[in-house]
Amino acid sequence: MFRKMTVGKQIGLGFGLILILLGVITAISYEGISGSVRDALSMTTGEKIKVAMAEREIEHLKWLARLSAFLTNPDIRELDIQTDPGKCALGRWLHGTGRKEAVSAVPDLAPLFIAMEEPHRRLHESAVAISRKMNNLDxxxxxxxxxxxxxxxxxxxxxxxxxxxxxxxxxxxxxxxxxxxxxxxxxxxxxxxxxxxxxxxxxxxxxxxxxxxxxxxxxxxxxxxxxxxxxxxxxxxxxxxxxxxxxxxxxxxxxxxxxxxxxxxEQDEAAALFKNTLQDMKKIEDIMGQVRKTVDLRMITESDLLSGVSRLKGTITVAGLLTVLLGISIAFFITRRLVRSLSVVTDTLNEGAEQVAAAAEQVSSASQSLAEGASEQASSLEETSSSLEELAAMTRQNADNSAEANRIMQEDAVANLKVINDRMEQMKSAIAATVTSSEETGRIIKTIDEIAFQTNLLALNAAVEAARAGEAGAGFAVVADEVRNLAMRAADAAKNTSELIEEAQTRIGEASDLNGQVVDVLDRNNKIAAKVAKLIDEIAAASNEQSRGIEQINSAVSEMEGVTQRTAANAEESAAAAEELNAQAEQMKTHIQDLTALIGRRRGGPAESGLPKREPGPPADTSLKACPPEPEEASGEASPDEIIPFH
CATH class of the missing domain: 1.20.120 (Four Helix Bundle (Hemerythrin (Met), subunit A))
Incomplete structure (x- = not known):
């Protein structure tokens, strides 16, 4: 499961576990410290309650001592103590915030404080009664x-x-x-x-x-x-x-x-009241003792607080050590797997760079061959253009001759029949020559079409090599695609030219048949002079049409010549791009060597990571083929992204 995860997910999982443990430690620390603070506050509150009870008890003992002195010392004429139960120190505490805070901290104290109110009230009422009853008379x-x-x-x-x-x-x-x-x-x-x-x-x-x-x-x-x-x-x-x-x-x-x-x-009655006062004071003291015991039972003691802090310290220490050990383990496993994976990647990239360099050399050689072929094709197109110009001149001459024959036929058809027969023989020879020239032109167009097809194949091979080169061959792929487009345009133009030539050949064949008919029926020239004149008119019209067709063929050949020149230029650019690709491949090999040195591994040995090793692929075939290449079978090679899935 861990091996199938990406490096990013592994690192994220590792840091996530560490952060979770840190969060747990933080939560434990926060809860423990909060608990310690609560315990400390509880202990402080309990001590405050006990101190408050002790202070109130001492104050009431002093109060009782002054009351006793009033009863026993004749020199004390007036009772100088607080007789209002709500204004003495204990009364103010019972009816103030001190009691509320104590009950809030220890709810079990509420009934004790309620039980304290009645004897406290009777205590002060007895003091008032004693003050009324008591006299200092000896x-x-x-x-x-x-x-x-x-x-x-x-x-x-x-x-x-x-x-x-x-x-x-x-x-x-x-x-x-x-x-x-x-x-x-x-x-x-x-x-x-x-x-x-x-x-x-x-x-x-x-x-x-x-x-x-x-x-x-x-x-x-x-x-x-x-x-x-x-x-x-x-x-x-x-x-x-x-x-x-x-x-x-x-x-x-x-x-x-x-x-x-x-x-x-009255003095005896005051003394009796004082006994009741002592009893009420004893009840108050007993209740205060119960308050202190309840506080000790319900509130945390100092030893409990120190014990809790010690346990919290041990828990945080153990959790921290576990977090450190887990972090070290995760870092070790991720680093080891990353180094092994990078080792395999460097080996694979190094082999790929060597193959890219070899393919770049082959593409450069193929591009140079393509440039030479394009130059030869341009020379052939120049010759074809010259032949078409001659053919056009001859066609124009045929048209002129047809017009002249028509004129002669109309002026002196019978007298010049022999001359016409001779001229018809000459015209037959010219038409035969035209047919021969047309066939030669067709062969040239066929050659151009084959060159365009070979150029297309070469462009396809160049695109395949560029795809193998990856991003380094992206620019070369664009150039190869442009060459392929130009080759397709050249093939289309050659096809159109071939169709025009075939049409011209057909029409020239018709003219040849007509010429034979004219020779055969020349003896009947007198009878069909008018028909001959008409046929000569048709021949003149056909010659003009032929002239225009040949001019179009000449224009198409000129365009083919420009395309061929551009093909040669693109081939030279492809060769330059192949050289640049070769240089980039060498630079990539240098970077791979730096990466190999960075991960601390010498070249030559396979990485022990359990990942598939990339076998070198077959050398690139840059020869021109007559048919499209067959699709390659899956080689089972592992791509860098399969070795380390970074996405």
Missing amino acids: TEKTVTLFYEMEQAERRWNEKLQEDILSRRAEVSVQTDPKQCMLGKWLYGGKAAALSKAFPAFADVVEKMKEPYGIAHETALEVNEKLSSADFDGAMDIVAEKAEPGLAALTRVFKEARDLVWKFKK
Whole structure:
């Protein structure tokens, strides 16, 4: 199959296979690189998702730490965290492009992100609830303070009563309301600070001031009673004012403690909410862990990426080596077959060139012979032309004589009968001579026709040799064809001339018969004088017609002479063309030797290509033949185009 293909198809097939393999390598490379890029992007996307989850988790842990500090650190009065679930870092990511890109890369993350939304929302709602519930009141310290101040007031009242019972001259308790423990707290700024920090205590503080003031006013009144030793009056004042004031103050302290316990309850509720917050945060952390695991399962890892790149590198390397080996093999087989084929072609062309050179020499020799024959033919035509001129003169003379005989016959037919008889004998001799000249002319025309036929054969042989020469003999073929046309024209002219001569001979024969009749009936001349005169008129007319026919023959012979001269010139040109063809054949042999040297093969040995070797053909036969050449049998030779089909 491969050997039957043309060189162009073989080269095209080879390069086509190489291009196909290169295309396959390119496709593999493109797909592999695209896959690696996709894997790298996938890995990068997965890392971005995990980093985003880690960052959001860290930010929420910080958020949770600040919330815990708000619950545990009394110094932190306000909750400084983001409570809107859509504005925190995780909320913006969940409701922004980050989530969309993550779901686009890993669709399995969609339900996880949906599951994350509810605990995230509850996380921020719990922070809002904690912010509402939580207060920074130190309940234990405040309750203790209230208890200690209440006890101090009770001890102050008991001490006041002891001073009365002891009949002291004055009380030993603090009478300045701003110097005792409760007074310092109420008027020293701490109560105001508590009311400012926790407005709910403002009313309690205000309620403490009135009974507290009444109690200390009682101490002054008791001191006056003691100074006057009115101990009963002092006890009455205590019973009427101090005791009710202390009771009222006790109720206020109880209200203050209840308020503190209310704050404590809210703190406990906030702590309970914080536990829920921790649970929601734990759920979010678990979901983020599932997100990271899902990303690791669905997205390619770095080791997988490097393994894929390594496999791609091996595939491309193997395909490249196969392509190189295939290209080398195709180039080797095509080059070897081309060299072998060219070797056979050079041998065949060299043999053909030698045959063309030999044929050119034979054609040159034949052309020279043709030129010599044409020259001889031209000489013969000149002689024929001279004979025709003489015949024309004689014919004109016959016409004149016929006219003169007619005149004499009419003037003195009887008297001149003998003279007429003599003249008729002379005319008979002249007609015999004319017949002889006509026969000679016919033979000359026959010779011309044979020369034209031989010229035609020679032109055919020259055309055959030109066809064998190929393109180098194209010009010679044109010249041979022109020579053949001229020979055919010469043959036609000779044929026409022959027909005219035969017609003249016929008419001359008729004139001879008439002349015999005239001799036979000359004795009856007197009776048929009129008829003789008429016959003489006819003879005169026939002689004139004969004269015109001979003039036409003379003109045709002149044309034949020109044709023959042109044939001689064409024969000389054919000889020159044959010499040029011989020179071109020698030049072609030189080129073939250069081609043989180019393919690296010495002449003399056949090419080992398995192609048929061209055997030298028979030498060209340039001899003139009387009949057309018989068609040659197929020689079985391989033409160059059959050896290497370039088309």
